[in-house]
Amino acid sequence: MRRQLKILEYTLSSLLRRKYKSFSLIAVYAFTIAVLGSVLFLTQSLKSEATGSLVSAPEIVVQRVSAGRHDLVPIGYAEVISKFPGVKSVTPRVWGYYYDSLVKANLTLIGIGEYQEQLELLDGRLPIKPDECAIGMGIVNVFGPGKGDALVLENSASTSKTFKITGVFRAASNLLTNDLVVLPEAALRQFFAMDSTLATDLVVEVYNQREIKTLAKKIKYHLSDTRPITRDEILHTYETLFNWRSGMMLAVAVAALIAFCILAWDKATGITAEEKREIGVLKALGWETADVLTIKFWEGLVISLTSFLLGVIAAWIHVFVFSAPALTPLLKGWSVLFPAFQLSPVVDFYQLFVLAFLTIGPYLACTLIPAWKTATTDPEQVMRD
Amino acid sequence: MVKSTLYLICSGILILSLSMLLLFSHFSQATGDTENLAGKRQLVSYLGLTDLSLCSEARYTRHPSQADLFSAFQDFPGSFEHFPTGSMISPSPAGFFSRVRVSSQSGSE
Numbered sequence: 001m002r003r004q005l006k007i008l009e010y011t012l013s014s015l016l017r018r019k020y021k022s023f024s025l026i027a028v029y030a031f032t033i034a035v036l037g038s039v040l041f042l043t044q045s046l047k048s049e050a051t052g053s054l055v056s057a058p059e060i061v062v063q064r065v066s067a068g069r070h071d072l073v074p075i076g077y078a079e080v081i082s083k084f085p086g087v088k089s090v091t092p093r094v095w096g097y098y099y100d101s102l103v104k105a106n107l108t109l110i111g112i113g114e115y116q117e118q119l120e121l122l123d124g125r126l127p128i129k130p131d132e133c134a135i136g137m138g139i140v141n142v143f144g145p146g147k148g149d150a151l152v153l154e155n156s157a158s159t160s161k162t163f164k165i166t167g168v169f170r171a172a173s174n175l176l177t178n179d180l181v182v183l184p185e186a187a188l189r190q191f192f193a194m195d196s197t198l199a200t201d202l203v204v205e206v207y208n209q210r211e212i213k214t215l216a217k218k219i220k221y222h223l224s225d226t227r228p229i230t231r232d233e234i235l236h237t238y239e240t241l242f243n244w245r246s247g248m249m250l251a252v253a254v255a256a257l258i259a260f261c262i263l264a265w266d267k268a269t270g271i272t273a274e275e276k277r278e279i280g281v282l283k284a285l286g287w288e289t290a291d292v293l294t295i296k297f298w299e300g301l302v303i304s305l306t307s308f309l310l311g312v313i314a315a316w317i318h319v320f321v322f323s324a325p326a327l328t329p330l331l332k333g334w335s336v337l338f339p340a341f342q343l344s345p346v347v348d349f350y351q352l353f354v355l356a357f358l359t360i361g362p363y364l365a366c367t368l369i370p371a372w373k374t375a376t377t378d379p380e381q382v383m384r385d
Numbered sequence: 386m387v388k389s390t391l392y393l394i395c396s397g398i399l400i401l402s403l404s405m406l407l408l409f410s411h412f413s414q415a416t417g418d419t420e421n422l423a424g425k426r427q428l429v430s431y432l433g434l435t436d437l438s439l440c441s442e443a444r445y446t447r448h449p450s451q452a453d454l455f456s457a458f459q460d461f462p463g464s465f466e467h468f469p470t471g472s473m474i475s476p477s478p479a480g481f482f483s484r485v486r487v488s489s490q491s492g493s494e
Contacts, residue, residue, distance in 0.1 A: 005389050006389075008389040008392065008393075009388055009389040012388040012389060012392055013388060016388070046437070046439070049437070050437050052422055052425070053422070053425040053426060053428075053429050053434075053437075054429060054434070054435070054436075054437075055426065056426040056427075056429045056430040057429055057430075057433070057434065057435050058433050058435065061433075061435060061451065063451070063453075063480070065453060065481075068453065069453050070451075070452070070453040091433075093433060097444065097447075105441070106441045106442065106447065107441075108438070108441070108447065110432055110433075112431075112432065117427075117431050119424070119427060119428055119431060120423065120424035120427055120428075121421070121424040121425065121427075121428055122428075136438065138438070138441075169428075172421045172424065172425075173421075173424065173425055173428055174438070175437050175438060175439065176425060176428055176429065176434055176437060176438055177428065177438060178438040178441070179438050179441045179447075180432075180438065182432065201451075203433050216480075220480075227453075227480035227481060228480055229435075229450060229451065229479050229480045230479075233450065233479035233480065234435050234436075234450040234479075236479070237449055237450040237479060238437070238449075238450070241449060241474060251472060251473065302392065305396065306396065306399070309396070309399040309400060309403055310399065312403055313399065313402055313403055313406065316403075316406045316410075320410075330469075330470075330473060331439060331440055331470060331473060332440070332470070333440055333442050333446070333468055333469035333470035333471075333473075334442045334468060334469060334470075335440050335441045335442040335446075335470065336441070336442075337438075337441045338439075338440075338441070339438055339439065344413055345406075345409060345410035345413050346410060346413075347407055347410040347411070349407070352407075
Protein backbone atom coordinates (compact mmCIF):
# COMPACT_ATOMS: atom_id res chain seq x y z
CA MET A 1 0.00 0.00 0.00
CA ARG A 2 2.79 2.40 1.04
CA ARG A 3 4.71 1.42 -2.10
CA GLN A 4 1.69 2.16 -4.29
CA LEU A 5 1.23 5.54 -2.57
CA LYS A 6 4.86 6.41 -3.27
CA ILE A 7 4.45 5.38 -6.89
CA LEU A 8 1.30 7.53 -7.08
CA GLU A 9 3.25 10.42 -5.55
CA TYR A 10 5.94 10.02 -8.21
CA THR A 11 3.27 9.74 -10.97
CA LEU A 12 1.57 12.95 -9.84
CA SER A 13 4.92 14.79 -9.74
CA SER A 14 5.64 13.49 -13.24
CA LEU A 15 2.22 14.68 -14.47
CA LEU A 16 2.69 18.07 -12.81
CA ARG A 17 6.02 18.50 -14.58
CA ARG A 18 3.97 18.45 -17.81
CA LYS A 19 1.05 20.27 -16.23
CA TYR A 20 -0.19 22.12 -19.33
CA LYS A 21 -0.28 18.91 -21.33
CA SER A 22 -1.85 16.94 -18.48
CA PHE A 23 -4.55 19.49 -17.71
CA SER A 24 -5.44 20.03 -21.36
CA LEU A 25 -5.64 16.25 -21.81
CA ILE A 26 -7.98 15.96 -18.82
CA ALA A 27 -10.10 18.86 -20.15
CA VAL A 28 -10.50 17.32 -23.64
CA TYR A 29 -11.07 13.83 -22.23
CA ALA A 30 -13.64 15.11 -19.69
CA PHE A 31 -15.40 17.13 -22.41
CA THR A 32 -15.71 14.03 -24.62
CA ILE A 33 -17.15 12.02 -21.73
CA ALA A 34 -19.49 14.92 -20.83
CA VAL A 35 -20.86 14.90 -24.41
CA LEU A 36 -21.36 11.14 -24.38
CA GLY A 37 -22.82 11.24 -20.86
CA SER A 38 -25.20 14.08 -21.75
CA VAL A 39 -26.59 12.09 -24.69
CA LEU A 40 -26.97 9.03 -22.46
CA PHE A 41 -28.74 10.93 -19.69
CA LEU A 42 -30.99 12.90 -22.06
CA THR A 43 -32.10 9.90 -24.11
CA GLN A 44 -32.60 7.73 -21.03
CA SER A 45 -34.62 10.45 -19.34
CA LEU A 46 -36.80 11.11 -22.41
CA LYS A 47 -37.34 7.38 -22.81
CA SER A 48 -38.37 7.08 -19.17
CA GLU A 49 -40.68 10.11 -19.51
CA ALA A 50 -42.35 8.62 -22.59
CA THR A 51 -42.74 5.09 -21.29
CA GLY A 52 -43.88 6.38 -17.86
CA SER A 53 -46.65 8.57 -19.26
CA LEU A 54 -47.68 6.56 -22.30
CA VAL A 55 -48.53 3.40 -20.36
CA SER A 56 -52.05 4.81 -20.31
CA ALA A 57 -52.10 5.45 -24.07
CA PRO A 58 -54.95 3.86 -26.09
CA GLU A 59 -54.78 0.06 -26.13
CA ILE A 60 -55.28 -0.09 -29.91
CA VAL A 61 -55.40 2.79 -32.40
CA VAL A 62 -56.86 1.81 -35.76
CA GLN A 63 -55.86 3.90 -38.76
CA ARG A 64 -56.92 3.45 -42.35
CA VAL A 65 -54.16 3.29 -44.92
CA SER A 66 -54.97 4.32 -48.47
CA ALA A 67 -52.36 4.35 -51.25
CA GLY A 68 -49.75 3.67 -48.58
CA ARG A 69 -50.66 6.77 -46.61
CA HIS A 70 -52.70 7.51 -43.52
CA ASP A 71 -56.30 8.29 -44.52
CA LEU A 72 -59.57 9.09 -42.76
CA VAL A 73 -61.33 6.00 -41.44
CA PRO A 74 -65.08 5.36 -42.04
CA ILE A 75 -67.03 5.34 -38.76
CA GLY A 76 -68.74 2.16 -40.04
CA TYR A 77 -65.46 0.35 -39.21
CA ALA A 78 -66.15 1.09 -35.53
CA GLU A 79 -69.36 -0.91 -35.69
CA VAL A 80 -67.54 -3.86 -37.29
CA ILE A 81 -64.77 -3.81 -34.67
CA SER A 82 -67.16 -3.38 -31.73
CA LYS A 83 -68.77 -6.72 -32.64
CA PHE A 84 -65.50 -8.63 -32.13
CA PRO A 85 -65.57 -10.64 -28.89
CA GLY A 86 -63.40 -9.01 -26.21
CA VAL A 87 -63.84 -5.43 -27.47
CA LYS A 88 -65.09 -3.13 -24.72
CA SER A 89 -65.57 0.03 -26.77
CA VAL A 90 -64.56 1.68 -30.04
CA THR A 91 -64.31 5.46 -30.08
CA PRO A 92 -63.87 7.41 -33.32
CA ARG A 93 -61.43 10.30 -32.83
CA VAL A 94 -61.02 13.57 -34.66
CA TRP A 95 -57.63 15.20 -34.59
CA GLY A 96 -55.25 16.87 -36.99
CA TYR A 97 -52.70 19.60 -37.54
CA TYR A 98 -52.88 23.32 -38.05
CA TYR A 99 -49.99 25.30 -39.54
CA ASP A 100 -49.49 28.93 -38.72
CA SER A 101 -47.61 30.44 -41.67
CA LEU A 102 -46.62 33.64 -39.85
CA VAL A 103 -44.84 32.06 -36.89
CA LYS A 104 -44.26 28.82 -38.85
CA ALA A 105 -45.59 26.73 -35.99
CA ASN A 106 -47.47 23.44 -36.22
CA LEU A 107 -50.32 22.98 -33.74
CA THR A 108 -52.01 19.68 -32.96
CA LEU A 109 -55.79 20.01 -32.74
CA ILE A 110 -57.60 17.31 -30.75
CA GLY A 111 -61.34 16.83 -30.41
CA ILE A 112 -62.87 15.58 -27.16
CA GLY A 113 -66.25 14.02 -26.55
CA GLU A 114 -69.01 15.22 -24.28
CA TYR A 115 -67.69 13.35 -21.25
CA GLN A 116 -65.78 15.86 -19.11
CA GLU A 117 -63.11 15.13 -16.54
CA GLN A 118 -61.22 17.59 -14.37
CA LEU A 119 -57.60 17.18 -15.40
CA GLU A 120 -54.96 17.66 -12.70
CA LEU A 121 -52.51 19.35 -15.04
CA LEU A 122 -55.03 21.74 -16.58
CA ASP A 123 -55.31 25.24 -15.23
CA GLY A 124 -58.99 26.05 -15.85
CA ARG A 125 -61.44 23.66 -17.50
CA LEU A 126 -61.87 21.71 -20.70
CA PRO A 127 -63.97 23.24 -23.49
CA ILE A 128 -67.70 22.48 -23.40
CA LYS A 129 -69.22 24.92 -25.90
CA PRO A 130 -68.34 24.82 -29.63
CA ASP A 131 -66.48 28.14 -29.38
CA GLU A 132 -64.20 27.13 -26.51
CA CYS A 133 -60.75 25.56 -26.37
CA ALA A 134 -57.92 24.55 -24.02
CA ILE A 135 -54.31 25.12 -25.09
CA GLY A 136 -50.79 24.00 -24.27
CA MET A 137 -48.12 26.19 -22.72
CA GLY A 138 -46.12 26.33 -25.98
CA ILE A 139 -48.96 28.23 -27.66
CA VAL A 140 -49.10 30.64 -24.71
CA ASN A 141 -45.36 31.25 -25.00
CA VAL A 142 -45.30 31.74 -28.77
CA PHE A 143 -48.59 33.52 -29.44
CA GLY A 144 -49.13 35.11 -26.03
CA PRO A 145 -52.80 34.39 -25.18
CA GLY A 146 -53.93 33.45 -21.68
CA LYS A 147 -57.00 31.96 -20.06
CA GLY A 148 -60.07 34.01 -21.00
CA ASP A 149 -58.49 35.33 -24.23
CA ALA A 150 -59.61 34.23 -27.69
CA LEU A 151 -57.68 32.06 -30.15
CA VAL A 152 -58.51 32.77 -33.77
CA LEU A 153 -57.85 29.97 -36.25
CA GLU A 154 -58.56 29.88 -39.97
CA ASN A 155 -60.42 26.84 -41.22
CA SER A 156 -60.01 25.14 -44.58
CA ALA A 157 -62.47 27.63 -46.18
CA SER A 158 -60.19 30.46 -44.95
CA THR A 159 -62.85 31.64 -42.53
CA SER A 160 -61.68 32.84 -39.13
CA LYS A 161 -63.08 30.94 -36.17
CA THR A 162 -62.78 32.34 -32.66
CA PHE A 163 -62.34 30.04 -29.69
CA LYS A 164 -62.37 31.27 -26.10
CA ILE A 165 -59.55 29.80 -24.05
CA THR A 166 -61.06 28.07 -21.01
CA GLY A 167 -57.94 26.25 -19.85
CA VAL A 168 -54.15 26.17 -20.20
CA PHE A 169 -52.16 22.99 -19.61
CA ARG A 170 -49.59 23.41 -16.85
CA ALA A 171 -45.87 23.51 -17.63
CA ALA A 172 -45.37 20.13 -15.91
CA SER A 173 -47.20 18.51 -18.83
CA ASN A 174 -45.23 20.38 -21.54
CA LEU A 175 -43.72 17.22 -22.98
CA LEU A 176 -47.24 15.98 -23.73
CA THR A 177 -49.34 19.07 -24.33
CA ASN A 178 -47.02 21.82 -25.54
CA ASP A 179 -48.61 22.30 -28.99
CA LEU A 180 -52.12 21.03 -28.21
CA VAL A 181 -55.37 22.84 -28.90
CA VAL A 182 -58.24 20.85 -27.40
CA LEU A 183 -61.68 21.53 -28.89
CA PRO A 184 -65.09 19.87 -28.60
CA GLU A 185 -65.21 17.11 -31.21
CA ALA A 186 -68.22 18.54 -33.08
CA ALA A 187 -66.52 21.94 -33.33
CA LEU A 188 -63.28 20.39 -34.61
CA ARG A 189 -65.16 18.27 -37.15
CA GLN A 190 -66.81 21.43 -38.41
CA PHE A 191 -63.49 23.29 -38.41
CA PHE A 192 -61.79 20.60 -40.50
CA ALA A 193 -64.92 20.26 -42.67
CA MET A 194 -64.75 16.54 -41.97
CA ASP A 195 -67.66 14.37 -43.07
CA SER A 196 -69.69 12.98 -40.15
CA THR A 197 -69.18 9.45 -41.47
CA LEU A 198 -65.39 9.73 -41.16
CA ALA A 199 -62.90 9.99 -38.29
CA THR A 200 -59.13 10.48 -38.07
CA ASP A 201 -58.71 7.12 -36.34
CA LEU A 202 -60.46 4.74 -33.95
CA VAL A 203 -59.49 3.99 -30.36
CA VAL A 204 -60.27 0.43 -29.31
CA GLU A 205 -60.59 -0.52 -25.66
CA VAL A 206 -60.46 -4.20 -24.73
CA TYR A 207 -61.54 -6.17 -21.66
CA ASN A 208 -58.50 -8.40 -21.39
CA GLN A 209 -55.04 -6.86 -21.86
CA ARG A 210 -53.65 -10.19 -23.04
CA GLU A 211 -56.00 -10.15 -26.02
CA ILE A 212 -54.73 -6.84 -27.44
CA LYS A 213 -52.35 -8.47 -29.92
CA THR A 214 -54.90 -11.04 -31.05
CA LEU A 215 -57.55 -8.37 -31.53
CA ALA A 216 -55.12 -6.21 -33.52
CA LYS A 217 -54.49 -9.18 -35.83
CA LYS A 218 -58.21 -9.82 -36.10
CA ILE A 219 -58.88 -6.17 -37.04
CA LYS A 220 -56.19 -6.35 -39.71
CA TYR A 221 -57.60 -9.64 -41.01
CA HIS A 222 -61.21 -8.44 -41.29
CA LEU A 223 -60.47 -4.86 -42.34
CA SER A 224 -57.42 -5.27 -44.53
CA ASP A 225 -56.96 -1.58 -45.33
CA THR A 226 -56.45 -0.72 -41.65
CA ARG A 227 -53.32 -0.34 -39.59
CA PRO A 228 -53.84 -1.29 -35.95
CA ILE A 229 -51.20 0.17 -33.60
CA THR A 230 -51.10 -1.39 -30.15
CA ARG A 231 -50.00 0.30 -26.93
CA ASP A 232 -46.97 -2.00 -26.76
CA GLU A 233 -45.92 -0.81 -30.21
CA ILE A 234 -46.25 2.82 -29.12
CA LEU A 235 -44.07 2.12 -26.08
CA HIS A 236 -41.65 0.11 -28.22
CA THR A 237 -41.34 3.08 -30.60
CA TYR A 238 -40.06 5.21 -27.74
CA GLU A 239 -37.86 2.41 -26.44
CA THR A 240 -36.10 2.23 -29.81
CA LEU A 241 -36.22 5.95 -30.54
CA PHE A 242 -33.70 6.76 -27.85
CA ASN A 243 -31.55 3.66 -27.73
CA TRP A 244 -27.90 3.13 -28.72
CA ARG A 245 -28.76 2.99 -32.40
CA SER A 246 -31.02 6.04 -32.41
CA GLY A 247 -30.28 9.08 -34.54
CA MET A 248 -29.48 11.09 -31.45
CA MET A 249 -26.77 8.66 -30.45
CA LEU A 250 -25.43 8.34 -33.96
CA ALA A 251 -25.30 12.09 -34.52
CA VAL A 252 -23.60 13.11 -31.31
CA ALA A 253 -22.12 10.09 -29.62
CA VAL A 254 -20.34 8.71 -32.66
CA ALA A 255 -18.67 12.09 -33.28
CA ALA A 256 -17.54 12.19 -29.65
CA LEU A 257 -16.34 8.58 -29.80
CA ILE A 258 -14.34 9.30 -32.94
CA ALA A 259 -12.75 12.30 -31.20
CA PHE A 260 -11.90 10.02 -28.28
CA CYS A 261 -10.42 7.40 -30.60
CA ILE A 262 -8.18 10.05 -32.20
CA LEU A 263 -7.05 11.09 -28.71
CA ALA A 264 -6.36 7.48 -27.71
CA TRP A 265 -4.66 6.69 -31.05
CA ASP A 266 -2.38 9.68 -30.66
CA LYS A 267 -1.46 8.46 -27.20
CA ALA A 268 -0.96 4.87 -28.35
CA THR A 269 1.22 5.62 -31.34
CA GLY A 270 3.42 8.28 -29.89
CA ILE A 271 5.31 8.44 -26.64
CA THR A 272 7.21 11.72 -26.41
CA ALA A 273 11.01 11.91 -26.33
CA GLU A 274 10.78 13.35 -22.81
CA GLU A 275 8.72 10.37 -21.61
CA LYS A 276 11.14 7.95 -23.30
CA ARG A 277 14.10 9.64 -21.59
CA GLU A 278 12.28 9.46 -18.24
CA ILE A 279 11.69 5.72 -18.67
CA GLY A 280 15.32 5.25 -19.75
CA VAL A 281 16.60 7.09 -16.66
CA LEU A 282 14.34 5.05 -14.36
CA LYS A 283 15.53 1.80 -15.94
CA ALA A 284 19.19 2.91 -15.66
CA LEU A 285 18.60 3.65 -11.97
CA GLY A 286 17.53 0.05 -11.49
CA TRP A 287 13.73 0.21 -11.84
CA GLU A 288 12.14 -2.96 -13.10
CA THR A 289 9.89 -3.00 -16.19
CA ALA A 290 7.00 -3.87 -13.85
CA ASP A 291 7.67 -0.69 -11.80
CA VAL A 292 7.68 1.46 -14.94
CA LEU A 293 4.43 -0.14 -16.04
CA THR A 294 2.92 0.49 -12.59
CA ILE A 295 3.77 4.19 -12.93
CA LYS A 296 2.21 4.30 -16.38
CA PHE A 297 -0.84 2.44 -15.11
CA TRP A 298 -1.29 5.01 -12.34
CA GLU A 299 -0.73 7.82 -14.84
CA GLY A 300 -3.45 6.46 -17.13
CA LEU A 301 -5.78 5.84 -14.20
CA VAL A 302 -5.28 9.31 -12.71
CA ILE A 303 -6.06 10.98 -16.05
CA SER A 304 -8.91 8.72 -17.15
CA LEU A 305 -10.64 8.38 -13.77
CA THR A 306 -10.44 12.12 -13.08
CA SER A 307 -11.74 12.89 -16.57
CA PHE A 308 -14.51 10.31 -16.27
CA LEU A 309 -15.69 11.63 -12.90
CA LEU A 310 -15.55 15.27 -14.06
CA GLY A 311 -17.22 14.43 -17.38
CA VAL A 312 -20.11 12.46 -15.87
CA ILE A 313 -20.77 15.10 -13.18
CA ALA A 314 -20.71 17.83 -15.86
CA ALA A 315 -23.13 15.78 -18.02
CA TRP A 316 -25.51 15.29 -15.09
CA ILE A 317 -25.53 19.01 -14.31
CA HIS A 318 -25.89 19.89 -18.02
CA VAL A 319 -28.93 17.65 -18.52
CA PHE A 320 -30.75 17.68 -15.21
CA VAL A 321 -29.95 21.16 -13.90
CA PHE A 322 -29.73 23.20 -17.11
CA SER A 323 -32.09 20.99 -19.24
CA ALA A 324 -29.41 20.10 -21.83
CA PRO A 325 -29.09 23.45 -23.66
CA ALA A 326 -26.33 22.04 -25.92
CA LEU A 327 -28.42 19.08 -27.13
CA THR A 328 -31.97 20.47 -27.37
CA PRO A 329 -31.24 22.36 -30.65
CA LEU A 330 -30.68 18.94 -32.23
CA LEU A 331 -34.15 17.84 -31.16
CA LYS A 332 -35.71 21.19 -31.89
CA GLY A 333 -34.75 21.30 -35.56
CA TRP A 334 -37.09 23.77 -37.18
CA SER A 335 -39.82 23.34 -34.57
CA VAL A 336 -41.14 26.67 -33.38
CA LEU A 337 -43.15 25.14 -30.55
CA PHE A 338 -40.47 23.34 -28.63
CA PRO A 339 -41.36 22.41 -25.05
CA ALA A 340 -39.42 23.89 -22.17
CA PHE A 341 -39.04 20.79 -20.03
CA GLN A 342 -37.36 19.87 -16.79
CA LEU A 343 -36.38 16.21 -16.93
CA SER A 344 -36.48 13.95 -13.91
CA PRO A 345 -33.02 12.52 -13.26
CA VAL A 346 -32.91 8.99 -14.62
CA VAL A 347 -29.64 7.12 -14.97
CA ASP A 348 -29.15 3.70 -16.48
CA PHE A 349 -26.27 2.20 -14.48
CA TYR A 350 -25.60 -0.38 -17.17
CA GLN A 351 -25.06 2.32 -19.81
CA LEU A 352 -22.87 4.28 -17.40
CA PHE A 353 -20.80 1.16 -16.80
CA VAL A 354 -20.47 0.63 -20.56
CA LEU A 355 -19.38 4.26 -20.97
CA ALA A 356 -16.74 3.78 -18.25
CA PHE A 357 -15.58 0.53 -19.82
CA LEU A 358 -15.38 2.04 -23.31
CA THR A 359 -13.43 5.11 -22.22
CA ILE A 360 -11.24 4.18 -19.24
CA GLY A 361 -10.22 0.74 -20.54
CA PRO A 362 -8.91 1.75 -23.98
CA TYR A 363 -7.12 4.78 -22.55
CA LEU A 364 -5.31 2.65 -19.96
CA ALA A 365 -4.31 0.21 -22.70
CA CYS A 366 -3.12 3.10 -24.88
CA THR A 367 -0.94 4.38 -22.03
CA LEU A 368 0.52 1.00 -21.10
CA ILE A 369 1.36 -0.48 -24.51
CA PRO A 370 3.85 2.19 -25.76
CA ALA A 371 5.36 2.45 -22.26
CA TRP A 372 5.85 -1.33 -22.17
CA LYS A 373 7.55 -1.19 -25.59
CA THR A 374 9.97 1.49 -24.35
CA ALA A 375 10.51 -0.13 -20.94
CA THR A 376 11.58 -3.43 -22.51
CA THR A 377 14.20 -1.68 -24.66
CA ASP A 378 17.77 -1.28 -23.42
CA PRO A 379 17.96 1.97 -21.33
CA GLU A 380 21.15 3.11 -23.06
CA GLN A 381 19.52 2.70 -26.44
CA VAL A 382 16.40 4.60 -25.22
CA MET A 383 18.49 7.53 -23.96
CA ARG A 384 20.61 7.62 -27.12
CA ASP A 385 17.39 7.78 -29.24
CA MET B 386 3.13 12.03 0.26
CA VAL B 387 1.33 15.38 0.11
CA LYS B 388 0.33 15.19 -3.56
CA SER B 389 -0.97 11.64 -3.41
CA THR B 390 -3.01 12.36 -0.27
CA LEU B 391 -4.43 15.50 -1.86
CA TYR B 392 -5.23 13.59 -5.05
CA LEU B 393 -6.94 10.79 -3.15
CA ILE B 394 -9.01 13.33 -1.17
CA CYS B 395 -10.05 15.16 -4.37
CA SER B 396 -10.91 11.87 -6.11
CA GLY B 397 -12.86 10.79 -3.04
CA ILE B 398 -14.87 14.03 -3.14
CA LEU B 399 -15.58 13.53 -6.86
CA ILE B 400 -16.63 9.89 -6.34
CA LEU B 401 -18.82 10.90 -3.39
CA SER B 402 -20.45 13.72 -5.42
CA LEU B 403 -21.12 11.40 -8.34
CA SER B 404 -22.50 8.69 -6.05
CA MET B 405 -24.84 11.21 -4.43
CA LEU B 406 -26.09 12.40 -7.85
CA LEU B 407 -26.63 8.80 -8.97
CA LEU B 408 -28.38 7.90 -5.71
CA PHE B 409 -30.59 10.97 -6.08
CA SER B 410 -31.43 9.86 -9.64
CA HIS B 411 -32.15 6.34 -8.46
CA PHE B 412 -34.53 7.46 -5.70
CA SER B 413 -36.18 10.07 -7.91
CA GLN B 414 -36.74 7.29 -10.48
CA ALA B 415 -38.06 4.93 -7.80
CA THR B 416 -40.53 7.46 -6.43
CA GLY B 417 -41.34 8.33 -10.05
CA ASP B 418 -42.24 11.97 -9.46
CA THR B 419 -45.62 10.44 -8.50
CA GLU B 420 -47.65 13.62 -8.26
CA ASN B 421 -47.03 14.73 -11.83
CA LEU B 422 -46.88 11.21 -13.22
CA ALA B 423 -50.45 10.51 -12.13
CA GLY B 424 -51.54 13.79 -13.75
CA LYS B 425 -49.68 12.98 -16.96
CA ARG B 426 -51.21 9.51 -17.13
CA GLN B 427 -54.65 11.01 -16.60
CA LEU B 428 -53.98 13.43 -19.47
CA VAL B 429 -52.76 10.66 -21.77
CA SER B 430 -55.70 8.45 -20.90
CA TYR B 431 -58.38 11.15 -21.24
CA LEU B 432 -57.08 12.77 -24.43
CA GLY B 433 -55.90 9.48 -25.92
CA LEU B 434 -52.41 10.85 -26.50
CA THR B 435 -50.00 8.54 -28.26
CA ASP B 436 -46.79 10.58 -28.47
CA LEU B 437 -44.57 13.14 -26.80
CA SER B 438 -45.00 16.72 -27.97
CA LEU B 439 -41.27 16.99 -28.58
CA CYS B 440 -40.55 17.91 -32.21
CA SER B 441 -43.50 19.57 -33.91
CA GLU B 442 -41.94 20.35 -37.28
CA ALA B 443 -43.16 17.25 -39.17
CA ARG B 444 -45.89 14.65 -38.74
CA TYR B 445 -43.49 11.78 -38.34
CA THR B 446 -41.47 13.54 -35.65
CA ARG B 447 -44.54 14.89 -33.81
CA HIS B 448 -46.27 11.51 -33.82
CA PRO B 449 -43.55 8.92 -34.54
CA SER B 450 -45.75 6.04 -33.38
CA GLN B 451 -48.65 7.07 -35.65
CA ALA B 452 -46.98 8.33 -38.80
CA ASP B 453 -47.13 6.31 -41.99
CA LEU B 454 -43.88 5.34 -43.61
CA PHE B 455 -44.23 7.64 -46.59
CA SER B 456 -44.47 10.70 -44.37
CA ALA B 457 -40.72 10.48 -43.82
CA PHE B 458 -40.36 11.41 -47.46
CA GLN B 459 -43.33 13.78 -47.31
CA ASP B 460 -44.17 13.57 -51.00
CA PHE B 461 -42.52 10.59 -52.60
CA PRO B 462 -40.08 7.85 -51.63
CA GLY B 463 -36.48 8.78 -52.25
CA SER B 464 -36.85 12.53 -51.94
CA PHE B 465 -34.41 14.28 -49.67
CA GLU B 466 -35.08 14.49 -45.96
CA HIS B 467 -36.67 17.88 -45.29
CA PHE B 468 -36.44 18.28 -41.58
CA PRO B 469 -33.42 18.27 -39.27
CA THR B 470 -35.20 16.24 -36.59
CA GLY B 471 -35.94 13.57 -39.20
CA SER B 472 -32.36 12.43 -38.68
CA MET B 473 -33.10 12.02 -34.95
CA ILE B 474 -36.55 10.45 -35.17
CA SER B 475 -37.33 7.80 -37.73
CA PRO B 476 -40.87 6.63 -38.59
CA SER B 477 -42.07 3.52 -36.83
CA PRO B 478 -43.07 0.56 -39.02
CA ALA B 479 -45.60 -0.69 -36.40
CA GLY B 480 -48.83 -2.06 -37.84
CA PHE B 481 -47.62 -2.57 -41.40
CA PHE B 482 -47.70 -6.16 -42.60
CA SER B 483 -47.45 -5.87 -46.38
CA ARG B 484 -44.53 -7.59 -48.09
CA VAL B 485 -42.94 -7.76 -51.48
CA ARG B 486 -43.12 -11.27 -52.90
CA VAL B 487 -41.42 -12.54 -55.99
CA SER B 488 -43.09 -15.20 -58.03
CA SER B 489 -40.90 -17.22 -60.40
CA GLN B 490 -42.09 -18.25 -63.87
CA SER B 491 -42.74 -21.81 -62.67
CA GLY B 492 -45.33 -20.36 -60.34
CA SER B 493 -43.69 -21.09 -56.96
CA GLU B 494 -43.22 -18.10 -54.61
